[in-house]
Amino acid sequence: MKAEQRKELETNTLADRMGHVVQRVKTGQRRTMLIYFVAVAGLVIATWVGYRWWYSGVEETSVRWLNFYDGGGDYLSSLAGKDLSTPEGKAARLQIAWILYWDEGVKWIGANQGRGIAGLKKASEFYEELVTACEKDKVLQPQAMLGHAACEENLAVLDPAKRLRKARDLYEELVKKHPESAEANFARERLEILNDAKKTEKLVATYTTIDQVLRIRLMAELQRMKVPNLKGLPK
The missing domain is CATH 1.20.5 (Single alpha-helices involved in coiled-coils or other helix-helix interfaces)
Incomplete structure (x- = not known):
């Protein structure tokens, strides 16, 4: 059991x-x-x-x-005002820089020197900022560098010798950094002139003459504005 x-x-x-x-x-x-x-x-x-x-x-x-x-102004301004780390923001800023350079700068130099110079200076600032923002970008940076150099060359109407030296340095930097770009080819053409003492001397003389003509035109315009309107007076 x-x-x-x-x-x-x-x-x-x-x-x-x-x-x-x-x-x-x-x-x-x-x-x-x-x-x-x-x-x-x-x-x-x-x-x-x-x-x-x-x-x-x-x-x-x-x-x-x-x-x-x-391409609307409001759209471009909105894009350009955002972070420049985006390709769209950089492209929009480049477009605005071009508008300032050409439409507000070069086109106004002969008609309104003050406005034209202001446009070129602002464009130069935009381009200079973009050169840094577009670092390592082989498409946008050459455009920004060329725009910066072109602005400085056109600003030679203010101080020909100084501005042309700066433009030459900027063109040389572009050629050195992006030698294979289309912008570098244009820069080489400008350097052929700016590195030639005789051609540069003629260029300085040309810009000096332009500056003098614009100043004379400006003074004449100011004098015209001071002349009173005599049409309504009794004879």
């Missing part, structure tokens, strides 16, 4: 142990499945969030480029 009880006890003990083992296995399986589920769900959510972030960035970039190609 004792042997049977002992055997039954051992059987019950073994069954109990097996039950615990099976229970632990089931619990471990549930835990593993839960971990897998949470991991997969997290991966799906992260993928969705990443996609939405990427797509929203693409949409925003597309809108900025669309505004740039529209």
Whole structure:
């Protein structure tokens, strides 16, 4: 009888142990499945969030480029006023610099010297800032460097010798930094003149004459404005 009880006890003990083992296995399986589920769900959510972030960035970039190609003044000002780390912002700033250089600068030199000089100075500041902002950009930086040099050369109507020396230095820097660019080819053409003493002397004389003519025209305009209107007076 004792042997049977002992055997039954051992059987019950073994069954109990097996039950615990099976229970632990089931619990471990549930835990593993839960971990897998949470991991997969997290991966799906992260993928969705990443996609939405990427797509929203693409949409925003597309809108900025669309505004740039529209070319409206408000759009360009908005883009240029933002962080210059974006290609669209740099391109917009370059476009505004060109408008200041040509439309507000060169075109006004003969008609309104003050306005033309102000436009050229502002354009020069824009271009100089862009040279730094476009570092390592082989497309935009050469354009900014050429614009800066061209502004300084056109400002030679103020101080021919000084401005032409600065323009020459800027052209040389452009050729050295971006020798294969189209802008460097133009810079070399200007350097052929600016590095030639006789040609530079003639250029200084030309800019000096232009400055004198513009000053005479300005004084004449000021004198004309001072003359009173005599048409309404009795004869």
